[in-house]
Structures are given as C-alpha cells and as structure tokens.
Amino acid sequence: MASMKRFEQLAHDIAELIRGGTLQPGQRIPSVRMASRQYNVSPSTVFRAYYLLENLGLVHARPQSGYFVTSLTSHPLPETSAPQREPRTTPVDVSELVFSILRSMREASQVPLGSAFPSPSLFPLRRLARSMAKATRLMDVNSVVTDLPPGNLQLRRQIAVRYAISGVSVPADEILVTDGALEALNLCLQAITQPGDLVAIEAPAFYACLQVLERLQLQAVEIPVAASGGIDLAVLERALQQHDIKACWFMTNFQNPTGVSLNAERKQQLVALLHRHQIPLVEDDVYGELYFGQQAPVMAKSFDRDGLVLHCSSFSKCLAPGYRVGWVSAGRYLERLQRLKLMTTLSASVPAQAALADYLEFGGFDRHLRGLRAELEAQKHQLFAAIDRYFPADVRVTRPDGGYFLWLELARNVDSLQLFRRAAEAGISIAPGPMFSATRSFHHCLRLNFGHPWSEQLDAAMATLGGLIGQA
Amino acid sequence: MASMKRFEQLAHDIAELIRGGTLQPGQRIPSVRMASRQYNVSPSTVFRAYYLLENLGLVHARPQSGYFVTSLTSHPLPETSAPQREPRTTPVDVSELVFSILRSMREASQVPLGSAFPSPSLFPLRRLARSMAKATRLMDVNSVVTDLPPGNLQLRRQIAVRYAISGVSVPADEILVTDGALEALNLCLQAITQPGDLVAIEAPAFYACLQVLERLQLQAVEIPVAASGGIDLAVLERALQQHDIKACWFMTNFQNPTGVSLNAERKQQLVALLHRHQIPLVEDDVYGELYFGQQAPVMAKSFDRDGLVLHCSSFSKCLAPGYRVGWVSAGRYLERLQRLKLMTTLSASVPAQAALADYLEFGGFDRHLRGLRAELEAQKHQLFAAIDRYFPADVRVTRPDGGYFLWLELARNVDSLQLFRRAAEAGISIAPGPMFSATRSFHHCLRLNFGHPWSEQLDAAMATLGGLIGQA
Numbered sequence: 052m053a054s055m056k057r058f059e060q061l062a063h064d065i066a067e068l069i070r071g072g073t074l075q076p077g078q079r080i081p082s083v084r085m086a087s088r089q090y091n092v093s094p095s096t097v098f099r100a101y102y103l104l105e106n107l108g109l110v111h112a113r114p115q116s117g118y119f120v121t122s123l124t125s126h127p128l129p130e131t132s133a134p135q136r137e138p139r140t141t142p143v144d145v146s147e148l149v150f151s152i153l154r155s156m157r158e159a160s161q162v163p164l165g166s167a168f169p170s171p172s173l174f175p176l177r178r179l180a181r182s183m184a185k186a187t188r189l190m191d192v193n194s195v196v197t198d199l200p201p202g203n204l205q206l207r208r209q210i211a212v213r214y215a216i217s218g219v220s221v222p223a224d225e226i227l228v229t230d231g232a233l234e235a236l237n238l239c240l241q242a243i244t245q246p247g248d249l250v251a252i253e254a255p256a257f258y259a260c261l262q263v264l265e266r267l268q269l270q271a272v273e274i275p276v277a278a279s280g281g282i283d284l285a286v287l288e289r290a291l292q293q294h295d296i297k298a299c300w301f302m303t304n305f306q307n308p309t310g311v312s313l314n315a316e317r318k319q320q321l322v323a324l325l326h327r328h329q330i331p332l333v334e335d336d337v338y339g340e341l342y343f344g345q346q347a348p349v350m351a352k353s354f355d356r357d358g359l360v361l362h363c364s365s366f367s368k369c370l371a372p373g374y375r376v377g378w379v380s381a382g383r384y385l386e387r388l389q390r391l392k393l394m395t396t397l398s399a400s401v402p403a404q405a406a407l408a409d410y411l412e413f414g415g416f417d418r419h420l421r422g423l424r425a426e427l428e429a430q431k432h433q434l435f436a437a438i439d440r441y442f443p444a445d446v447r448v449t450r451p452d453g454g455y456f457l458w459l460e461l462a463r464n465v466d467s468l469q470l471f472r473r474a475a476e477a478g479i480s481i482a483p484g485p486m487f488s489a490t491r492s493f494h495h496c497l498r499l500n501f502g503h504p505w506s507e508q509l510d511a512a513m514a515t516l517g518g519l520i521g522q523a
Numbered sequence: 524m525a526s527m528k529r530f531e532q533l534a535h536d537i538a539e540l541i542r543g544g545t546l547q548p549g550q551r552i553p554s555v556r557m558a559s560r561q562y563n564v565s566p567s568t569v570f571r572a573y574y575l576l577e578n579l580g581l582v583h584a585r586p587q588s589g590y591f592v593t594s595l596t597s598h599p600l601p602e603t604s605a606p607q608r609e610p611r612t613t614p615v616d617v618s619e620l621v622f623s624i625l626r627s628m629r630e631a632s633q634v635p636l637g638s639a640f641p642s643p644s645l646f647p648l649r650r651l652a653r654s655m656a657k658a659t660r661l662m663d664v665n666s667v668v669t670d671l672p673p674g675n676l677q678l679r680r681q682i683a684v685r686y687a688i689s690g691v692s693v694p695a696d697e698i699l700v701t702d703g704a705l706e707a708l709n710l711c712l713q714a715i716t717q718p719g720d721l722v723a724i725e726a727p728a729f730y731a732c733l734q735v736l737e738r739l740q741l742q743a744v745e746i747p748v749a750a751s752g753g754i755d756l757a758v759l760e761r762a763l764q765q766h767d768i769k770a771c772w773f774m775t776n777f778q779n780p781t782g783v784s785l786n787a788e789r790k791q792q793l794v795a796l797l798h799r800h801q802i803p804l805v806e807d808d809v810y811g812e813l814y815f816g817q818q819a820p821v822m823a824k825s826f827d828r829d830g831l832v833l834h835c836s837s838f839s840k841c842l843a844p845g846y847r848v849g850w851v852s853a854g855r856y857l858e859r860l861q862r863l864k865l866m867t868t869l870s871a872s873v874p875a876q877a878a879l880a881d882y883l884e885f886g887g888f889d890r891h892l893r894g895l896r897a898e899l900e901a902q903k904h905q906l907f908a909a910i911d912r913y914f915p916a917d918v919r920v921t922r923p924d925g926g927y928f929l930w931l932e933l934a935r936n937v938d939s940l941q942l943f944r945r946a947a948e949a950g951i952s953i954a955p956g957p958m959f960s961a962t963r964s965f966h967h968c969l970r971l972n973f974g975h976p977w978s979e980q981l982d983a984a985m986a987t988l989g990g991l992i993g994q995a
Binding site for chain 1: 618622625629631640642643644646648649651652655656659660662664665666667668669670671702703705706709713718731734735738740844845846847848862863865866867868869870871872873874875878
C-alpha cells in the first residue's frame with residue numbers, strides 16, 4: 052500500500068466502503084467537489100480515482116447526475132428454485148440442442164458472452180511454454196510408462212500439497228490424473244452407476260453434465276439451485292427419500308451456469324446427508340480457485356470422512372486451457388477409476404503433465420492466480436455495470452463471488468432461444484437457459500460470461516443485447 | 524552402397540541371399556575359410572561380416588559347427604485358428620486377469636518381454652522436445668478454442684497428406700484427433716453399438732479390445748486368426764449369417780498379439796463382405812507404419828467406398844509415446860464421433876497436437892521411421908535366434924513382417940499363466956495367452972515383445988524362459 056499513488060489510495064478507500072456495504076449499490080457517491088474537500092485532495096485526483104473505480108466496474112457515471120455504485124437493486128436475485136419444488140426423474144436428451152448452439156458459438160467473430168471459456172489472454176501461456184520446453188527436454192524416456200495412471204508423481208505431489216494448504220488431506224496416491232476434469236467427471240459417473248440409474252443433478256446444470264448422463268443412459272433428478280445459496284438441500288433430502296438415487300453430481304463453488312456456491316455450513320450438511328444415505332457425491336470443483344474473497348472456499352470433500360466424495364478439478368479454467376490436465380481425488384473409488392482410465396484413454400499427455408508439474412513448482416502459480424482473480428472480479432463489475440446501463444429493470448441477476456458466469460432471469464415472456472438467434476445475427480453469442488436443463492426449463496434465462504477483458508466491443512454488445520431483450 | 528566397407532558389402536550380399544531364400548533358415552552358411560576364398564576377401568573381413576550378420580540376428584553360431592541361418596524350421600506356425608471353427612457369442616469379463624497381469628508387468632526391474640510398448644529409446648524424444656518448445660512458444664492463444672474437435676488443422680492436414688501418399692483419399696475434414704488410438708477405438712465402438720450388441724473381434728485379440736467390449740457391455744464373436752494370413756474370412760462370413768453382428772473390430776496389420784496381417788487381397792474381400800452386410804469395420808491400424816518390407820501395407824480403408832471403415836491410428840507406437848495423440852478417419856460416423864469426443868474428453872492436448880504438427884512438417888518423420896523399422900527388424904531376428912537357441916523344438920512361432928510382437932504356441936500341456944508367474948519370479952515379464960481371449964483360450968500361448976534393443980539381459984532372459992518352458 053505504501054507505493055500507492057494518491058488517486059489509487061482514494062479509489063481503494065472508496066472501493067472498501069462499497070465492499071463493506073457503507074456505500075450501497077445504487078447509491079450516489081460524493082460529487083467530485085465534495086470528495087475533493089472531504090479527502091483533502093485535488094479535484095483531478097478525485098477524477099482519476101473515480102475513473103479507476105469506473106474501470107473496475109464498481110461505479111458508473113450517469114449523465115448530469117454523477118457517479119453511482121453499480122447497482123443491482125433493480126436486478127434482484129433470480130428465482131431459479133421456484134418452478135418445481137418436487138423432484139421428478141427425467142430421461143436426458145439435450146445433445147442436439149446443445150451441439151447446435153455450441154456450433155454457432157464457435158464462430159470466432161462472435162462476441163463471446165455465451166462462451167464457456169475465459170479469455171486465453173488471461174493465462175501465462177508463455178511461462179507455461181518455458182516449463183513445457185524444460186520438461187520435455189529433460190523428460191526421462193521411461194516417463195512414458197511411469198506416467199501411466201495414476202499419473203506423473205511430481206504433479207500428483209504438487210496437487211496434494213495444494214489440497215493440504217486448503218486443509219484437506221489427500222495423499223498423492225489417491226489422485227488420478229485425467230484428460231481434463233470432463234474426463235474425470237465421466238469416469239466418476241461411469242464408475243458409480245449402471246445404465247438406467249438415477250443421478251441427482253442441479254437445475255440449472257452445466258450442459259456437459261446433462262450430456263454425460265445422456266451418454267451413459269442415466270436418469271436425472273433435478274435439484275433446484277437457489278440464487279442465494281446453491282442447491283436446495285430440503286428438496287434433495289426428499290428426493291433421496293422418494294427415489295433410488297445412486298449418485299449426486301454437484302458443482303459446489305461458482306456453479307456453471309449460475310455462479311452461485313454452497314456455503315461451508317451447507318456443504319457440511321450436504322456431506323452429512325449423503326453419508327446417511329451412503330450415496331457418493333461427484334464434486335465438480337473446476338472454478339474453486341477463481342474466488343474473489345480473501346479466502347478460498349472450502350470443498351465438500353473437506354467434510355468427507357468415508358471416501359464418498361469424488362473431488363474433480365483441473366487446470367483448464369485457472370492456468371492452462373488446452374493442456375487437458377485434470378484430476379480426481381477418488382476416495383474409495385480410486386481403483387475402479389484407474390482401471391476405467393486405463394481402458395479408455397490410457398493416460399493424460401505426458402509432456403503436459405510434466406510441464407504442469409514444473410510450472411507448479413517454479414512458475415509462480417499463486418501469483419498468477421491472484422492476478423487472474425482480480426481481473427475476473429473487475430470484469431464481473433464491468434458486466435454488472437453494463438447490465439445496469441442497458442438491460443430492463445426487471446432482469447434478475449445472480450451475484451457470484453467467483454468464477455466467470457452470471458445467470459440472468461428475464462421477464463417470463465422472453466424466449467431465450469429466440470433471443471439467442473437474434474443475438475447471433477447481431478454477432479453476439481449468449482448461452483440460453485434450456486441448454487442447462489434436462490427438462491428444457493429456464494426458457495426465459497441465460498448465462499453470460501465475464502471471463503473476457505472488458506472492451507468497447509463487449510460494451511456495445513451488451514447495449515445491443517439489452518435492446519433485444521427490451522423488444523422481446 | 525558406394526561408401527560400404529568391404530565386410531559390410533559382404534554382410535549385405537549374404538543378407539540378400541537369406542532374404543531372397545537362396546540361403547534357407549537352418550542352413551549352414553559357408554565357413555570362414557570357404558567364404559574367404561569364394562569372395563576373395565581376408566578371413567578377418569569374413570569374421571567381421573558374420574559378426575555383423577549375427578548382431579542383426581540373421582545368423583547364429585553353433586559351437587564347433589559354424590554359422591547357421593536363423594532357423595524357424597523347428598518352429599512351425601501356430602495353429603491359432605484350429606480350436607474353434609464355429610463362432611459363438613461370449614460375454615466379456617477379462618479385466619481382473621488383465622489388470623493383475625499388467626500391474627505385475629509394470630515393475631521397472633522386469634525384463635520387458637511381456638511389455639505392450641516398444642522401448643522409448645527408439646523414439647526421437649529430443650527432436651520432439653524441440654518441436655514442442657517451438658510450438659508452445661508460438662502457440663496462438665486462440666488455439667485453445669480452434670483446436671477443439673476435430674482438432675488442430677495443421678496436424679489433420681499432415682495426417683491427410685500421409686493418407687494421400689498411401690493412396691487413400693481422406694480429407695483433413697474427415698479426421699478426428701483423439702487422445703491416442705485407444706480413445707478413437709472406444710469412441711468408434713460407442714458410436715456404432717448399443718449395450719448388448721454383438722461385435723466380431725479377433726481370437727486372439729488385443730486385451731484392450733476385450734476391455735472396451737466389457738466396459739460397453741457388448742458381446743464378442745471371436746473370429747480365429749490364422750498365423751499364415753490373419754482372420755479367417757470364411758468363419759467371419761458364417762458368423763455374419765448366423766448372428767446379428769453390429770460391428771467388427773480388427774487389427775489388419777501386424778496384429779497384437781500375433782503380429783500377422785491380412786494381405787491386400789483379403790483386406791479387399793473383408794471390406795466387400797462387410798459392405799454386403801452393411802456392417803461397419805473399426806480398423807485398428809496402430810502398427811501399420813512399422814513394416815519391414817519395401818512397401819507400406821495397404822489399409823482396409825483403401826477399399827472402402829461407402830464410409831463404413833473407421834480407420835484408427837496414432838503416433839504412440841511409431842513416433843511419440845506418451846503424447847497421447849491418435850486419430851480416426853471416421854467415414855460416415857464423423858459427426859457422431861466428434862460429439863462423443865466433445866462429451867467425454869473435450870479435446871486432445873493442444874501443445875501435443877501442435878508439437879506433432881510441427882514435427883511432421885519439419886522433423887524428418889520418414890527418416891526416423893526408416894531407422895525404426897530397421898531396428899525393429901533386427902531385433903526380431905535376434906529374438907528368433909534366441910528362440911532357436913533356447914526354446915524347445917516343438918514351439919510354434921508367427922513370422923511378423925512388422926510391428927514388435929511374436930506369438931508363440933507352446934506344447935499343449937504348458938500353462939502360460941503358471942509360466943507367467945514363474946517367469947515373473949525370475950524377473951521376466953511375458954504376456955500369457957488367456958489375456959487375449961474373451962473365452963480365456965490360448966492357455967498354452969504367449970506373446971513376446973521384440974521392441975527393445977537386443978542386450979545380454981534379453982538374451983539371458985530368453986535362456987531362462989526357454990528353460991522354464993522345457994520344465995513345464
């Protein structure tokens with residue numbers, strides 16, 4: 052803090068007032084003249100501080116009115132948990148819809164508000180390339196065999212150390228390296244279910260989860276996600292009593308698509324509930340490192356006493372997209388998962404494993420993560436501010452404390468699939484609600500991505516999108 | 524040839540006489556004195572030439588008797604096609620056996636005669652590391668998205684060029700890059716079958732094929748492999764008439780475990796037969812580049828006129844083990860395979876794809892392949908010579924023209940699982956016959972690997988193994 056410039060110090064102080072709740076969303080912050088007097092700084096210092104806060108998305112200017120704390124008062128939380136209180140079972144058949152949407156999203160010319168990925172520009176790809184060059188140059192020829200499942204030992208040790216720092220005891224021997232978290236999740240579900248089995252998932256759920264269920268011919272029991280606190284544990288408990296559920300797949304932190312998390316207490320309740328029923332939990336935690344608060348969120352895994360939680364994560368979202376290295380801390384299912392891995396893809400790419408092991412040891416992962424979290428948080432504020440500026444007042448929005456997704460509930464008469472097509476014609480991708488549901492629900496919802504550095508193009512796209520929503 | 528030394532020229536000439544059949548296996552070659560007179564060279568030149576031929580495994584010395592062409596006259600072809608002429612359907616349940624054997628094989632201290640891999644020392648890992656360093660340094664950040672299935676375009680173009688050189692027209696757009704051939708094979712079978720379906724496979728078959736069937740709950744129809752010419756097409760035809768077979772999975776070149784191939788004519792007959800029944804063929808061709816003759820063997824794919832052949836291969840056996848990059852030329856099933864890939868592992872490792880694309884363009888792949896083929900062929904001769912020296916005369920052996928596996932049929936009273944355990948105690952791994960059969964047949968057979976540079980350790984292991992077989 053000592054090296055902060057005057058205006059940075061002022062911006063920091065006001066940001067603290069906003070974060071602490073002294074300045075409420077929607078509230079006007081002091082005028083430049085008032086702040087200049089109050090803080091005993093020049094008006095130009097105040098201007099620069101306010102400009103910085105605006106860039107961070109914490110405040111926004113309204114013409115002839117001054118600066119306001121980026122407001123969500125006009126945008127209450129979505130009621131994603133409302134429609135269906137009684138869990139029913141559903142066969143899953145969503146792939147056609149998802150693939151047609153994904154195909155159109157892959158147009159590089161589209162503004163990537165619907166993207167599933169953060170911007171690759173946020174990642175230390177050059178530093179990783181150095182680790183890759185070093186690791187492959189020094190690679191022991193025998194690593195081809197020694198890196199077979201469970202995977203590169205140095206990498207598994209580094210992952211175990213990170214678990215230990217998070218307060219979770221997972222020895223390197225219980226970690227299975229996979230081709231990204233997606234493979235880990237696939238293998239987990241395959242290891243613990245048979246075709247026809249019931250699996251409890253979130254509603255809305257990440258579409259890949261729906262596709263895995265479809266591929267493995269599993270039935271979904273949808274548990275509603277409340278915008279304020281994650282899955283509804285009361286509904287889950289009733290579902291466990293009413294149905295012969297064989298497994299749960301939940302994203303406990305910064306869930307895709309809503310961005311919401313279960314807090315520590317609810318995670319503990321979840322694990323206790325599943326322990327009583329002896330049901331395994333596939334914990335999809337790929338966004339866990341992308342938290343905006345001071346402390347990493349806990350994992351459900353940290354409450355697991357009997358190996359029922361299969362904790363899956365990867366480096367794809369926080370460090371090395373495209374390297375396709377993920378893992379699962381597999382609890383009592385390790386042996387079965389390891390065999391499935393050997394039968395399906397044999398092993399994760401050996402150079403990629405070695406490069407990540409080197410990077411984790413020498414590359415400065417935590418420094419990178421601190422920068423990445425700050426950028427994503429700033430981008431979140433920018434997207435909120437743009438929603439404030441351009442979207443109708445009846446739009447409801449989640450308030451994620453991490454990750455890079457927002458979930459929006461529009462007026463009930465808006466058809467997000469139609470909105471998706473109109474936006475695509477305008478060169479903008481969005482992710483419409485029905486992608487995230489086995490029952491094609493959430494027709495008036497959509498997911499927006501704030502994983503890309505804010506730009507005039509994004510701002511203009513949000514303005515266009517706001518107009519399209521207003522007309523719908 | 525101009526730069527050949529005298530003894531090299533002589534060795535070359537005698538090798539030609541052996542290859543051309545003038546000197547027959549088992550025949551004594553001229554004594555040093557006779558050859559010295561006949562070729563008008565000094566005795567020491569003859570000695571050096573014979574020493575070279577011995578190192579190549581083409582001849583071997585017998586004490587007080589002189590040099591003999593490495594003989595297989597005492598080792599006729601195995602009768603792998605004999606036991607069962609009528610194809611029956613079998614549920615597959617072989618994993619426990621295979622995994623327990625694989626686990627014991629992974630001991631690094633074991634002499635790797637049972638290994639599934641060639642020696643990593645045969646591969647240009649340092650040159651690949653240079654390609655990897657360059658490719659990751661120059662990697663476009665957007666390749667994370669653009670390399671999503673079907674995969675890196677430069678790599679697919681290079682693969683398409685290699686198809687074109689082989690006389691097969693496969694556009695880059697029909698190639699799907701996978702995490703090794705094993706994933707390609709898994710995806711193929713999943714794309715064209717449902718649980719409970721019948722699949723025609725080889726007997727003996729690569730155990731991974733059996734595991735994939737088991738995982739996908741498919742039933743096997745075993746088609747016997749004749750040591751002289753690959754699968755028995757007459758049996759296959761009857762099986763197609765008698766059973767509702769949904770797919771075939773055959774390894775057409777240098778089959779694992781027997782090393783035998785279908786010749787071009789039989790491949791054409793196979794494709795025509797399957798065309799009449801409209802049954803897709805998963806052509807597992809991972810050893811196709813490892814041929815010892817002057818010309819690459821053709822693929823069944825080259826006779827495919829209606830997209831029924833799914834040709835699978837990889838770089839794992841011929842260039843880059845551990846990189847986990849394979850592919851499938853998917854014919855009419857491309858779209859379905861691409862979707863399955865997106866749902867299960869998303870994409871192959873982006874740096875590995877980029878490194879291989881660079882290597883294929885600039886690394887000297889064909890020069891590497893020529894060297895690799897020569898080394899494997901020399902190692903094959905060494906293994907044959909060791910069988911001659913140390914194994915009982917009633918052992919039958921296949922005669923592969925490529926790859927790195929031999930298949931041995933021992934006396935009927937030999938139990939190869941017991942032999943496996945005894946050999947393991949002596950620090951030698953072998954791959955016992957029942958690993959390669961859904962019906963646990965081939966109890967008196969075993970697969971040996973000649974993919975490792977010949978050494979005194981290998982020679983001693985063969986002597987020990989020969990003793991164990993003699994006692995069994």
